[in-house]
Amino acid sequence: MAGLTKSSVVYDARGLVEPDPEPPMTAEIDGDRAVIDATELTTRKINLELKRIVYDEGVNDVTIVNPGSKHSLGVGILKRCRITFEGSPGWYACGLIDGPEVQINGRVGWALGENMMSGSIVVEGPAGSLTGAALRGGDIVVKGNVGARTGIDQKGGTIITLGKAGINTGFMMQRGRQIICGDANDGLGDSMYDGFIYVGGRIASLGVDCVPAEMDESDHEFINRKFEIYDLGTPPELQKFECGKVLHNYDALEPSERKLVL
Amino acid sequence: MCGLAGIIHRDGPSDLGTEITTMLQSMKHRGPDSTGYALYGQPDDLIVVRFVLAEPREYGGFGVEERLERSRAEVESRLAKIGAEVATITSPTGYAFRATIRYEGDLKPLADYLEDIPGCKVLSLGNSLEIIKDLGDAATVLEQYSLAGLTGTHAIGHVRMATESDVDLASAHPYWAYPFADVAVVHNGQLTNYHQWRRRLERLGHRFQSECDSEIIAVYLAEKLEGGVPLETAMKTSLDDFDGVFTYLVATDSELGIAKDEMAAKPLVLFESDDLVAMASEEIAIRALVGREVETRDPYEREVLTWQV
Numbered sequence: 405m406a407g408l409t410k411s412s413v414v415y416d417a418r419g420l421v422e423p424d425p426e427p428p429m430t431a432e433i434d435g436d437r438a439v440i441d442a443t444e445l446t447t448r449k450i451n452l453e454l455k456r457i458v459y460d461e462g463v464n465d466v467t468i469v470n471p472g473s474k475h476s477l478g479v480g481i482l483k484r485c486r487i488t489f490e491g492s493p494g495w496y497a498c499g500l501i502d503g504p505e506v507q508i509n510g511r512v513g514w515a516l517g518e519n520m521m522s523g524s525i526v527v528e529g530p531a532g533s534l535t536g537a538a539l540r541g542g543d544i545v546v547k548g549n550v551g552a553r554t555g556i557d558q559k560g561g562t563i564i565t566l567g568k569a570g571i572n573t574g575f576m577m578q579r580g581r582q583i584i585c586g587d588a589n590d591g592l593g594d595s596m597y598d599g600f601i602y603v604g605g606r607i608a609s610l611g612v613d614c615v616p617a618e619m620d621e622s623d624h625e626f627i628n629r630k631f632e633i634y635d636l637g638t639p640p641e642l643q644k645f646e647c648g649k650v651l652h653n654y655d656a657l658e659p660s661e662r663k664l665v666l
Numbered sequence: 667m668c669g670l671a672g673i674i675h676r677d678g679p680s681d682l683g684t685e686i687t688t689m690l691q692s693m694k695h696r697g698p699d700s701t702g703y704a705l706y707g708q709p710d711d712l713i714v715v716r717f718v719l720a721e722p723r724e725y726g727g728f729g730v731e732e733r734l735e736r737s738r739a740e741v742e743s744r745l746a747k748i749g750a751e752v753a754t755i756t757s758p759t760g761y762a763f764r765a766t767i768r769y770e771g772d773l774k775p776l777a778d779y780l781e782d783i784p785g786c787k788v789l790s791l792g793n794s795l796e797i798i799k800d801l802g803d804a805a806t807v808l809e810q811y812s813l814a815g816l817t818g819t820h821a822i823g824h825v826r827m828a829t830e831s832d833v834d835l836a837s838a839h840p841y842w843a844y845p846f847a848d849v850a851v852v853h854n855g856q857l858t859n860y861h862q863w864r865r866r867l868e869r870l871g872h873r874f875q876s877e878c879d880s881e882i883i884a885v886y887l888a889e890k891l892e893g894g895v896p897l898e899t900a901m902k903t904s905l906d907d908f909d910g911v912f913t914y915l916v917a918t919d920s921e922l923g924i925a926k927d928e929m930a931a932k933p934l935v936l937f938e939s940d941d942l943v944a945m946a947s948e949e950i951a952i953r954a955l956v957g958r959e960v961e962t963r964d965p966y967e968r969e970v971l972t973w974q975v
Binding site: 472570 | 930948952
């Protein structure tokens, strides 16, 4: 477009000036494996380097050391690969990914795997609030506790929590499944539209329109399969919850039937 | 969106000024409008009074320096009249002052008497507490007030992104829990029943320096402490009395506490070791302080925690 010039200054996600949008080229690559030391790198530089080695160098097993909780790390990777964080990646880690298998050896902050489409994320420690927000597909496994509103607006996929879950977990959940082995705090599944939540521990209170349901064979098969995949041992005794379908204006008719009625 | 930070050194005094600046500066993205500190030094026989005589934006205006000189003289005069002996009085900025005084009387009339001077706001009073706050980021305030090397046992701090009140010193955190010595609060969130509680507390004789909802917490806790309620209990009742979303830190000369609302809508991450307790809105601040990967955790909804210093 005539008259428009490309700005030479770009900004990283935290508003810090990053005048050089080139990857730092600091990864140590050994065949199809690589290590990125994030100590001296900004969020943008870490992500640029990660994308360079995964997309351009053909590396499919990346370890990021010293991530320093810098937020928004490992986002938007749309390729099958393995990414390991040695330490905490902070908030918004691995959002919008489609394919990677992510291992986090540490804890993680808010909104892990937001809008994730496929792949898996395994967290060895606890995770903060909003874990798996708007999750569309894939699996998130948290071996510690998760914070408030885990799986808010979840649209698919599975979130497995071995510890406790915070308030309003599954809020406005639309599809997918959550398996919570520990206790669930108040407002479980509040205003959910669809999907299933399984809880092994005590439930402080159910949210609006979240109701108990019967476990069937397919539930047991699904849960056992997931626990086997991630080597989580034997699942505990679980209670199942689903949407009571009285809160929202559910229409029992198919679109084609509705047209006939109208 | 604001950023909170707190530190307790269990192994004795440390360079709190530098440490909490490091934490706050790493969260500059959470609030660039103003930065504030409540630093707790070694208790002294002297009372430290931190006060301002003008807002920073007023400073440099026509005739302001003369007015400030008159106001400062009036402060010294009133301190003498009320029976306080001034040991030192300094000003790093021209509008913000630090005085050390010998005074045996009640702090409330002293604070009220000083604040009766036009433009005067007492930021803090206490034997170990010093509240320093100004516009700009933490590195700016550290340099402006020469805070590097200021030692103490514990501190809380705040970076502010102004949302519902002005960008000025009156709206900057921390808030001193007037008229209680050595009590300070920082807060992230919104209190939706602010006006209700302000009216209640004003009817009980408390005064407010700002229009900021966060000041309610400090005055509310002060009211409870005045009635003999322990700090932790007062914090627990605040969870039922305040509507809205909030995480706040409160410090006294011997305690530091955190409280999170029932929705857990505002973040806080906690690190605890044998010699250090550190807390911040974001983990990145704790990493900035300790310089290595450490085990941290998020306090849960309706969680109140206190530590003895």
